[in-house]
Structure formats: C-alpha cells, structure tokens
Amino acid sequence: MGYGPQWRTESECMKQRFTPNDVGSVVATLQPAPSTAEELVMYSNASGDTNPLHLKLEFAKKAGFDNLVVHGMLGMAHMGRLLTSHFPAAAIASFLVRFSAVILVGEQVNYQATLEECGNEFYRLALVATTTTGGVVMKGEATIRITEPTFPT
Amino acid sequence: MISRALIGLSLPTFQVTVDAERVRLFAQAIGETNPDYFNGIVPPTFLKAIDGENNSSRRILELLDVELTNVLHVEQQFDYFAPVHVGDCITVNRKVIDIHDKRDGALEFIVIESLFSNVSDQLLGRAKQWVMVRNGARKVNA
Numbered sequence: 001m002g003y004g005p006q007w008r009t010e011s012e013c014m015k016q017r018f019t020p021n022d023v024g025s026v027v028a029t030l031q032p033a034p035s036t037a038e039e040l041v042m043y044s045n046a047s048g049d050t051n052p053l054h055l056k057l058e059f060a061k062k063a064g065f066d067n068l069v070v071h072g073m074l075g076m077a078h079m080g081r082l083l084t085s086h087f088p089a090a091a092i093a094s095f096l097v098r099f100s101a102v103i104l105v106g107e108q109v110n111y112q113a114t115l116e117e118c119g120n121e122f123y124r125l126a127l128v129a130t131t132t133t134g135g136v137v138m139k140g141e142a143t144i145r146i147t148e149p150t151f152p153t
Numbered sequence: 154m155i156s157r158a159l160i161g162l163s164l165p166t167f168q169v170t171v172d173a174e175r176v177r178l179f180a181q182a183i184g185e186t187n188p189d190y191f192n193g194i195v196p197p198t199f200l201k202a203i204d205g206e207n208n209s210s211r212r213i214l215e216l217l218d219v220e221l222t223n224v225l226h227v228e229q230q231f232d233y234f235a236p237v238h239v240g241d242c243i244t245v246n247r248k249v250i251d252i253h254d255k256r257d258g259a260l261e262f263i264v265i266e267s268l269f270s271n272v273s274d275q276l277l278g279r280a281k282q283w284v285m286v287r288n289g290a291r292k293v294n295a
Contacts, residue, residue: 032184033184039182042178042181042182043179043182043183045178045182046175046178046179046181046182046202047179047182047201047202047205048202048205048206048209049205051211063222072226072229073198073201073226073229074182074183076198076201076229077182077183077185077196077197077198078183078184080183080196080197080198081183081184081185081196083197084185084187084190084196084197085187089189089190089194089195089196089197089236090194090233090236092197092233093232093233094230094231094232094233095197095198095230095231095233096228096229096230096231097228097229098227098228099225099226099227099228099229
C-alpha cells in the first residue's frame with residue numbers, strides 16, 4: 001500500500017509550524033457559507049444519514065425547530081475542513097467533538113482552533129464552533145502529528 | 154431502560170470499498186474543494202459515512218429497542234492510525250461498548266465503537282459515537 005508518496009505530497013502542504021509561544025493563540029478559523037436545504041440533501045445522499053429532521057421542514061417544525069436541522073456530522077465535517085485547510089489530513093491523529101446545540105439551515109457558524117499544547121511530536125488544538133449570536137454549537141479537540149509517521153509501503 | 158446485557162453486542166463484520174464517486178460527492182457536500190480529497194486520502198469524517206454503510210447506527214438503535222425520535226448524537230471521536238484512501242477495501246467492525254445513564258435514568262448514553270482495518274488487517278482508524286436517549290421525552294409525531 002503506497003502511503004509514502006501521498007504523505008510526502010501532503011507534507012509539503014503543511015502550512016503551520018508553531019512554537020510554545022503560540023500556545024493560547026487562535027491558529028485557524030473557517031466561516032463556511034450558511035448551509036442550505038440543497039446542501040443537506042447532498043450530505044444525506046453522500047453520508048447515508050436520511051433522518052427527516054434534515055430533509056423535511058414539516059418534521060423539523062413538529063420537533064420544535066424553526067428550520068431544517070443541519071446534520072451534526074456535517075458541522076463536524078466543516079470543523080474537519082478547518083483542520084485540513086491548515087494541516088495534511090494524514091497528520092491528524094485524533095479528532096473529537098461534543099455537540100451542544102443544533103445548527104439550523106441559514107445559520108452562519110464560525111469554526112475556530114486554538115493551540116492548547118505544543119509538544120515535540122504533537123500539537124493539541126481546542127476546537128469551538130459558535131453561531132453569530134454567540135451560541136456554542138460544538139466544542140472539541142484535535143491532535144496533529146508533527147513528525148512524519150512511518151507507514152508500511 | 155436499555156438492557157445492560159447488550160453491552161458488548163457486536164455487529165456482523167462488513168467490507169466497504171471506498172468509491173471515488175462517493176468521496177467526490179461527500180467532498181462536494183461538505184464544501185471541500187481540495188482535489189487531493191477526490192483521489193487521495195478521504196476527508197477526516199468520511200469514516201462516519203463508511204461505518205453507516207451497513208449496521209447503521211439507526212439499525213443498532215432498533216436492535217437496542219430505542220425510540221429513534223428520542224435520540225441525539227451528542228459526541229463523536231476519531232483516532233487515525235494510518236490514512237484511508239480512495240479505492241481501499243475497508244473492513245468495519247462495530248460494537249456497543251458501553252451503556253450508562255445519568256439523572257436517575259432520565260438520560261441514557263450508548264457508546265458505539267467502529268474499527269476500520271485494511272485487507273492486511275492493519276488497524277487504520279477507530280471511531281466512537283455517543284448517542285443520548287431522552288427517556289420519557291415527548292414523542293415527535295412524524
């Protein structure tokens with residue numbers, strides 16, 4: 001399995017190098033366009049998650065929401081884009097989020113990563129996503145490998 | 154209450170070949186425009202789309218006899234040991250690894266683990282999904 005070449009290619013994309021002085025700094029932000037109903041249909045088809053909360057406005061309204069509910073995993077995927085826009089995908093060692101509130105179609109969400117720890121082998125990032133009204137929709141953390149791992153070739 | 158005897162419930166192992174078109178659609182849906190993701194390493198959360206291919210979380214919750222309208226996906230974790238690429242044949246093992254409750258059983262938590270391996274039996278990744286069940290919650294009428 002040829003992991004080597006992909007890693008080298010991706011490694012060249014590593015845009016961020018941090019020092020312990022950067023701990024506490026916001027190191028990445030992402031503001032994707034607010035999700036649309038069409039986007040939720042696309043995500044349902046691509047992910048297999050066809051819960052009607054994401055697809056049927058009537059159902060979402062009966063469940064007490066003012067609009068379609070964005071898949072939690074689509075929000076996490078946007079947080080994933082925040083990571084992959086700054087680090088190679090192969091450098092991500094772990095990625096965790098806790099969902100604390102739903103995102104509705106049309107809501108602008110800001111995704112942000114803060115450097116929590118700058119070790120010799122890993123960066124640890126604190127992740128948060130907030131709506132423009134300041135509500136936290138998810139919090140989490142990710143660890144990023146700094147040294148190149150050796151994969152079997 | 155969900156029977157605690159179901160902790161350890163393993164679902165049948167299944168295999169998925171990571172389809173380029175599926176990854177392209179997924180990347181498009183999440184707004185990922187980097188072409189590396191169309192034929193290289195899959196986006197980080199794509200593993201969640203793989204593990205729902207068979208033994209979906211919905212199916213698992215049905216096996217646990219949980220009312221689907223009362224559940225919320227409250228937490229998701231991924232550990233990546235080696236990259237998953239387009240074209241890889243991935244073996245998926247899903248298992249209920251914990252069931253516990255809070256507030257005297259008003260809230261129950263189900264933890265589902267997914268292990269992703271390649272054809273050489275190398276563990277590429279692990280996912281954990283926390284599902285919260287609101288017992289006695291008002292039922293949503295579809």
